Amino acid sequence: MPEVRLNQITGDWVIIATERAKRPEEFKHVREHSAFPEHSPSCPFCTGNEAMTPAETFRLTDDEGRWTVRVVPNKFSALTPEGVIVKRRDDLRECLSGVGLHEVIIESPMHNTTTALLPLNRIGDILVAYRHRQIAFYDDERVEHVIIFKNHGEDAGTSLEHPHSQIVGTPVFPGQVMNRLNEAIRNYYYVNFGDCLYCTYMKGEKDDGLRVVSENEHFLAFVPYAALSPFHVWIYPKRHNACYGHITDDEIPALAVILKEILLRLYVGLGNPDYNYVIRSLSPGGADAKYFHWYLAIVPRLTKAAGFELGTGMYINTSLPEESAEFLRNVPIGAL
Amino acid sequence: MPEVRLNQITGDWVIIATERAKRPEEFKHVREHSAFPEHSPSCPFCTGNEAMTPAETFRLTDDEGRWTVRVVPNKFSALTPEGVIVKRRDDLRECLSGVGLHEVIIESPMHNTTTALLPLNRIGDILVAYRHRQIAFYDDERVEHVIIFKNHGEDAGTSLEHPHSQIVGTPVFPGQVMNRLNEAIRNYYYVNFGDCLYCTYMKGEKDDGLRVVSENEHFLAFVPYAALSPFHVWIYPKRHNACYGHITDDEIPALAVILKEILLRLYVGLGNPDYNYVIRSLSPGGADAKYFHWYLAIVPRLTKAAGFELGTGMYINTSLPEESAEFLRNVPIGAL
Numbered sequence: 001m002p003e004v005r006l007n008q009i010t011g012d013w014v015i016i017a018t019e020r021a022k023r024p025e026e027f028k029h030v031r032e033h034s035a036f037p038e039h040s041p042s043c044p045f046c047t048g049n050e051a052m053t054p055a056e057t058f059r060l061t062d063d064e065g066r067w068t069v070r071v072v073p074n075k076f077s078a079l080t081p082e083g084v085i086v087k088r089r090d091d092l093r094e095c096l097s098g099v100g101l102h103e104v105i106i107e108s109p110m111h112n113t114t115t116a117l118l119p120l121n122r123i124g125d126i127l128v129a130y131r132h133r134q135i136a137f138y139d140d141e142r143v144e145h146v147i148i149f150k151n152h153g154e155d156a157g158t159s160l161e162h163p164h165s166q167i168v169g170t171p172v173f174p175g176q177v178m179n180r181l182n183e184a185i186r187n188y189y190y191v192n193f194g195d196c197l198y199c200t201y202m203k204g205e206k207d208d209g210l211r212v213v214s215e216n217e218h219f220l221a222f223v224p225y226a227a228l229s230p231f232h233v234w235i236y237p238k239r240h241n242a243c244y245g246h247i248t249d250d251e252i253p254a255l256a257v258i259l260k261e262i263l264l265r266l267y268v269g270l271g272n273p274d275y276n277y278v279i280r281s282l283s284p285g286g287a288d289a290k291y292f293h294w295y296l297a298i299v300p301r302l303t304k305a306a307g308f309e310l311g312t313g314m315y316i317n318t319s320l321p322e323e324s325a326e327f328l329r330n331v332p333i334g335a336l
Numbered sequence: 337m338p339e340v341r342l343n344q345i346t347g348d349w350v351i352i353a354t355e356r357a358k359r360p361e362e363f364k365h366v367r368e369h370s371a372f373p374e375h376s377p378s379c380p381f382c383t384g385n386e387a388m389t390p391a392e393t394f395r396l397t398d399d400e401g402r403w404t405v406r407v408v409p410n411k412f413s414a415l416t417p418e419g420v421i422v423k424r425r426d427d428l429r430e431c432l433s434g435v436g437l438h439e440v441i442i443e444s445p446m447h448n449t450t451t452a453l454l455p456l457n458r459i460g461d462i463l464v465a466y467r468h469r470q471i472a473f474y475d476d477e478r479v480e481h482v483i484i485f486k487n488h489g490e491d492a493g494t495s496l497e498h499p500h501s502q503i504v505g506t507p508v509f510p511g512q513v514m515n516r517l518n519e520a521i522r523n524y525y526y527v528n529f530g531d532c533l534y535c536t537y538m539k540g541e542k543d544d545g546l547r548v549v550s551e552n553e554h555f556l557a558f559v560p561y562a563a564l565s566p567f568h569v570w571i572y573p574k575r576h577n578a579c580y581g582h583i584t585d586d587e588i589p590a591l592a593v594i595l596k597e598i599l600l601r602l603y604v605g606l607g608n609p610d611y612n613y614v615i616r617s618l619s620p621g622g623a624d625a626k627y628f629h630w631y632l633a634i635v636p637r638l639t640k641a642a643g644f645e646l647g648t649g650m651y652i653n654t655s656l657p658e659e660s661a662e663f664l665r666n667v668p669i670g671a672l
Binding site: 001003006012015076079095177204299308310311 | 346428504507612616635
């Protein structure tokens with residue numbers, strides 16, 4: 001019998017379609033890997049080609065002074081970084097000028113690697129870059145909301161091989177994020193006890209244990225009870241904090257460990273699947289909000305959203321979250 | 337300069353990325369058409385193979401008694417039609433048994449056609465089938481919400497060639513649909529004047545005219561001001577009515593005409609793109625709701641949702657809605 005599970009964090013129901021369910025191994029595919037070179041003369045993200053990008057806004061270097069992470073404005077930005085925001089309203093047609101910030105985080109000088117395979121300290125560098133740029137973006141008073149995300153592979157919306165992620169600052173506060181805040185604010189635990197929904201939910205997942213994939217001193221990684229798609233993983237910080245930018249220097253290496261571990265389990269277990277990850281967060285000004293909690297969501301793109309999902313916002317998950325978690329726990333990855 | 341437009345119906349902002357924008361023609365692709373046969377011996381939806389499907393729940397026939405549309409339970413249903421709903425709650429883990437209805441509308445006996453190419457009276461038959469099944473689904477007291485949708489092509493989530501659409505009755509009311517109702521109920525026009533947001537919005541689109549693609553006595557088809565993707569088209573009934581199932585016998589042929597016209601403009605103009613369409617509606621019991629208005633949304637799948645869309649619910653549209661509408665208006669399609 002299928003189940004319909006409520007995702008208390010998003011307010012969305014998910015159909016766990018056990019009758020259609022596949023075994024976890026069935027999602028594994030053998031990918032046709034083009035033999036990418038370690039360096040590509042035409043890639044603007046490769047070492048030696050730094051002049052092909054707009055002027056960088058941030059960089060970290062290794063002990064020999066070579067850059068490990070560079071952040072540059074996106075040449076094909078969806079929003080324009082210059083100008084003031086003009087608002088226009090003509091009855092029900094309302095718009096703002098498309099002013100905002102959009103940068104690319106180049107995650108490695110090497111062309112043919114992927115985040116899962118980077119050394120831990122390099123993943124830490126990426127996380128430090130995210131923190132720096134998120135805070136800088138929110139310093140721009142035209143920015144209302146900042147989203148950090150990664151698109152890995154064509155099904156996840158990128159055709160660039162060179163490992164990179166992105167950060168966008170929008171001049172509006174997204175309706176979907178507002179809906180999440182509403183869910184958290186009107187939740188029973190917050191309304192009655194002032195408890196953060198996310199903290200309460202995380203405690204439940206930890207105690208139950210069935211869907212936990214990994215845990216360390218500062219983070220818990222688990223497949224959500226109402227995961228919207230197979231191998232969907234959430235990484236929650238144990239310390240209550242609504243803003244990613246307020247992550248501490250102690251927490252960064254712990255996040256690098258658990259992020260690498262999860263990405264590597266997906267890479268080995270499912271054959272380098274396409275995926276997106278996003279960091280959901282409020283602004284530094286909202287860091288102390290009791291009702292929100294930043295987190296990182298990883299969504300492998302193994303299934304397609306079709307008319308049902310478009311028309312209802314409900315997803316049909318053809319895997320059992322408990323089985324996805326068990327499968328991921330058992331992927332042999334060796335020492336990180 | 338890009339624009340950020342508010343979709344007042346959904347509450348979501350959309351980035352109209354004019355800097356990245358393509359000309360409408362650039363979305364056209366020449367599709368590799370496999371030469372499908374008119375009849376496939378292994379296809380359960382083809383004439384002569386009726387025994388391969390579960391027992392049909394509805395059919396319409398032509399003057400010679402041959403079926404034109406059949407509706408059958410989905411063999412690979414996401415929900416199970418038998419059983420009672422059991423609710424379980426364990427703290428923040430809440431679920432229902434996956435009981436619900438899921439049927440397939442077989443749109444034609446012919447294997448190798450597509451909805452856009454069917455005669456008008458056959459499209460009318462499909463719309464009559466939708467009406468009948470929607471009302472029947474809502475008669476089942478276990479059903480809380482019904483969605484009618486079509487997936488055309490692999491990028492839209494189907495691999496079956498034989499033209500078909502689907503109807504699902506879920507035992508829960510989707511959070512996304514609830515959010516839409518909230519938008520409509522708290523809208524300025526409804527709060528202050530008791531006016532339907534959709535009626536008001538449709539009037540604005542008609543008066544402005546820039547994004548209108550087609551119109552007849554009963555329906556208006558237009559690219560929404562804040563279209564979330566290229567060539568996104570909404571078909572609104574002019575008569576205020578919250579439930580598709582209450583569409584009249586006069587309105588059905590008018591909807592068939594405008595639906596065929598839009599699908600044909602997409603087929604000819606863009607080279608048979610993959611698309612989804614969905615009919616958003618309340619139940620017959622809610623048909624008189626002043627704040628909601630059923631409509632049909634067509635979403636060509638020409639771009640991919642990536643991390644930005646996942647993390648914000650905001651879409652980046654690389655076409656200007658006014659240009660999409662003009663392009664569609666000018667596609668030569670001849671008489672219907």
